[in-house]
Amino acid sequence: MVNVAPTRKEREKLVHRTEILQAALNLFSSKGFHNVSMQDIAMESEFAVGTLYNFFQSKEQLFTELLNDCAEKIYQTLFPILQSNLPENEKIRTYIRVHGKLAEDNIEFIKLYVSEYSTLTTVPRTATEKAEKIKAELLIELENTIKAGIRKNILRCVDARITTQSLSATLQSFILESSKDFEKAKVEKELAEIEKLFLDVLLMPEKHTNV
Amino acid sequence: MVNVAPTRKEREKLVHRTEILQAALNLFSSKGFHNVSMQDIAMESEFAVGTLYNFFQSKEQLFTELLNDCAEKIYQTLFPILQSNLPENEKIRTYIRVHGKLAEDNIEFIKLYVSEYSTLTTVPRTATEKAEKIKAELLIELENTIKAGIRKNILRCVDARITTQSLSATLQSFILESSKDFEKAKVEKELAEIEKLFLDVLLMPEKHTNV
């Protein structure tokens, strides 16, 4: 019975899978990997423990899947911006600004990603592999963007790697902070300040040598 | 037997306590709270499990003590700089630079602090309380320093809070990165770049309007 179109049963199964993932995301993002049991996830998702194991080999695999989805989503939002053909300063501006929407749409995801990614130690290494790779790719692309901007004389001659890491760390820190209790207006105001801060350093001094 | 001077026995007990804390620090900083058992700490410190409980009420308390010591040490290094009577730009310069020595002297501490502090979730809340309070105090003091600098026309009129958080996040990110494998020269070079980056934003534009 190899049908291309998914049957109702198959669709339902997929829904169930998603429900489990959603429940797990809620729990993991607020309590962390080690403080959430499979029992907890079963309760939250209203399935039995055994059912979870029909979908995922292990707790670790379930968590990994979540983290990867999460990293993927962030990647899909940020990477295209850097790949676009905007001028470099606009790329960076947009890159910073889009973090507002990112935070708004995926608070849970962000919490999971930002709170568990940095500490290699708290979560099984294998779980963070893909997420780390994605993060590294983004950093490289951001660094390349800055370098390109410098070559084209759009940006000042700063240390691209340090600036990249600094901007990245700053955005992460703010997005984590904002996820504690999200207020759209506040986040956007802060991002505007971050934009000002970094573009001030990055932009060629033309009109803004004085405040 | 209420003696003021500690006897040899008492001194030895203190040494044992310190040995246990050191062993725990090694393990926690490389594996994280949840991946280290009391058995592990007992093995590493060459004491029996029961002995650990003669010194510390619980695993959590042992961890908390470590984290607090750690936060205290960082605080003792950084706070005096901001409290000194250097001009504000020099305070900030020194604040940044001293992170090199901080990293060099206390890699384990830094790893523990930076890897466990940010994620409120992975470790019992009570354990991070004091460390967080100390961190908050440092941030406030740094922000006040920037504000003072602005008032005195030493620093440009930036958003003090955002700049503070950005600098803080940047330093943390770099110090965590450097703790993976510490190279003094590299760290100092990077800190010099960070200094340049932030002082570029902060300093009044006098001689350096152009590169």
Place this chain on the structure above:
DNA sequence: ACTTTTGATGAACTATTATTCATAATATGA
């Protein structure tokens, strides 16, 4: 209507681990 397949179930199994406590070792002071 009956068989088969698929998915759901949760009690039971196993492993891990924080914690305790009766006992042993050692030092102290008389």
Place this chain on the structure above:
DNA sequence: TCATATTATGAATAATAGTTCATCAAAAGT
């Protein structure tokens, strides 16, 4: 030297949690 106090010990305990599997329910196919 002996009694007492202090510290160290590690097997035993109890609780938690990841995982399995025999069983059940329901839908699909004939």
